[in-house]
Structure formats: C-alpha cells, structure tokens
Amino acid sequence: MPLSFLDTTRLKYLLQERGFGEARIIDLVAQCRPALPDNQPGVRWLGARTLQVNGLYRHGYLISPALHDVVLELLAQGTSALAARWHLPIGQTQGAPA
Numbered sequence: 600m601p602l603s604f605l606d607t608t609r610l611k612y613l614l615q616e617r618g619f620g621e622a623r624i625i626d627l628v629a630q631c632r633p634a635l636p637d638n639q640p641g642v643r644w645l646g647a648r649t650l651q652v653n654g655l656y657r658h659g660y661l662i663s664p665a666l667h668d669v670v671l672e673l674l675a676q677g678t679s680a681l682a683a684r685w686h687l688p689i690g691q692t693q694g695a696p697a
Contacts, residue, residue, distance in 0.1 A: 632656050640666055642673070642682065643690030650674070 602610075604627065612619045635641050635654035640662065645651050650673060652666055669687065672679040682689055 633659075640687065641690065642666070642669060642687065 608619070633654065634656040638654075638656065640652065640654045642650065642652050650670060652670060655662060655666070665681070665685075669679045669682045669685075672681060673689065679687075679689065681687075
C-alpha cells in the first residue's frame with residue numbers, strides 16, 4: 600500500500616524528532632517526471648571527464664541498458680554508432696571533448 604506524503608513525514612518525524620520537527624516544507628510538486636521537453640533521453644558532455652544522462656522518464660529501467668552501451672561507446676571511442684542509429688543527439692558544453 601503506498602504511503603501518502605503525510606504518512607512518510609510522520610514516520611520521518613518519529614525516526615528523527617529533532618531534525619524533522621524543526622524542518623520547513625518549502626515546496627511540494629506532484630506529477631513531476633524526469634523527462635526532457637522532447638520526451639527523449641538526453642546524453643551530453645559537461646566537461647572533459649563528465650557525461651550526463653537524463654530524461655529516462657518512467658521507462659528508464661527498460662532503456663537504461665541501451666543507454667549504458669551508448670555511454671560505454673562514448674567513453675571508449677568519443678562517438679557512438681548506436682546513438683547515431685537511434686537518432687540520439689549527443690550534446691556538448693564548453694570544455695567537453697570534441
């Protein structure tokens with residue numbers, strides 16, 4: 600049975616009365632999914648040694664093995680034939696490998 604926000608907050612308070620008793624809730628957001636605006640997964644270089652993979656949405660457990668292969672190709676070769684075949688753009692930011 601899923602717990603509501605109030606249920607989980609009450610449990611946290613019971614576990615750590617001092618810390619959670621003084622906490623303030625700043626924002627609550629519902630129906631937020633980790634998707635990008637085009638609903639496609641995104642891979643981009645943030646720097647020479649940092650690769651970011653986002654936007655897997657609720658089906659991440661299904662497509663993460665394929666994206667894992669893309670990431671391995673990017674790390675080993677600097678490019679990915681799989682990403683090209685799947686029309687997955689690889690974004691780059693300043694300082695990223697060319």
